[in-house]
Amino acid sequence: MENTPLLGIEHHIYRRDGMIRLHRVGAGEPVLFLHSVGTSGESWGSILDKLSHQFSCYVVDLPGHDHSDIPPRKYSLDDYAESIVDVIDAAGLKSVNIVGSHTGAMIAAIVAASHPELVASLVLDGLPYWNMEQGKIIWERWFSPMYSDTSSYHIPVVSIPTWEDAKAKNPHLTKDAWKRKNILSEKSRLWWRWSQEANSHYDMPSLGPKIKAPTLLLFGDTDTLRRTEDLAHRDIVKSIHRVIENCPGQLNTYQPVALADAISLFLTSEMHTLN
Secondary structure (H helix, E strand, O other), X not given: OOXXXXXXXXXXXXXXXXEEEEEEEEOOEEEEEEOOOOOOHHHHHXXXXXXXXXXXXXXXXXXXXXXXXXXXXXXXXXXXXXXHHHHHHHOOOOOEEEEEEOHHHHHHHHHHHHOHHHEXXXXXXXXXXXXXHHHHHHHHXXXXXXXXXXXXXXOOEOOOOOHHHHHHHOXXXXXXXXXXXXXXXXXXXXXXXXXXXXXXXXXXXXXXXXXXXXXXXXXXXXXXHHHHHHHHHHHOOOEEEEEEOOXXXXXXXXXXXXXXXXXXXXXXXXXXXXX
């Protein structure tokens, strides 16, 4: 399913570190969407047609991504979380449900742990629930080899693939999606690297027991992040856990219909009110 343009009302939230773009569509209980590193708010477009009929959907371009400004300094995940607290405040929301994907799930979890009064419930897709030592190994074995362009910046960043190379890796990729990804990459490749460094050096298990909001943990059945799903489920006391079939990674990319259905069911059930 293709991502679709976001229709609704656009807001620009100005902070000391730059502007954050927020897009609102729909009406009802508020739901805030946080994307992963290397994507943008547009990644949620394929599920908003359904969810915006039930909820007020607030879609963020995280700092350094797409329409939002690149901050003048490196960000930790705690910095990202504080930027989202500012977004919630600027939007006039007293309490909000947060849906996060991968790094967006980590940021959502940090907000819930540090500002529990702001978070009604969480839906976390592919939460990376690693500790500092595991994260270091993941950085060295998985993330670091991705940065093969050694000429564009003072440190290696991801290369911008040709259409042929990108299509070979992802047979379902469209040329428009490839062009759009390359536009994002041209702007933010260095920022993406710094953000991956930040997320792979964060101790998530130290945070899990502090999360009190009702939480739906979602994982694709072949997502490598499933290695720590049982630990996350154990530590986050008010969590329920579900695995989505035929999905190797982010649900909004591979199984958007199943993701929209899971979000809708959870946010309209009694579970998400047990705060």
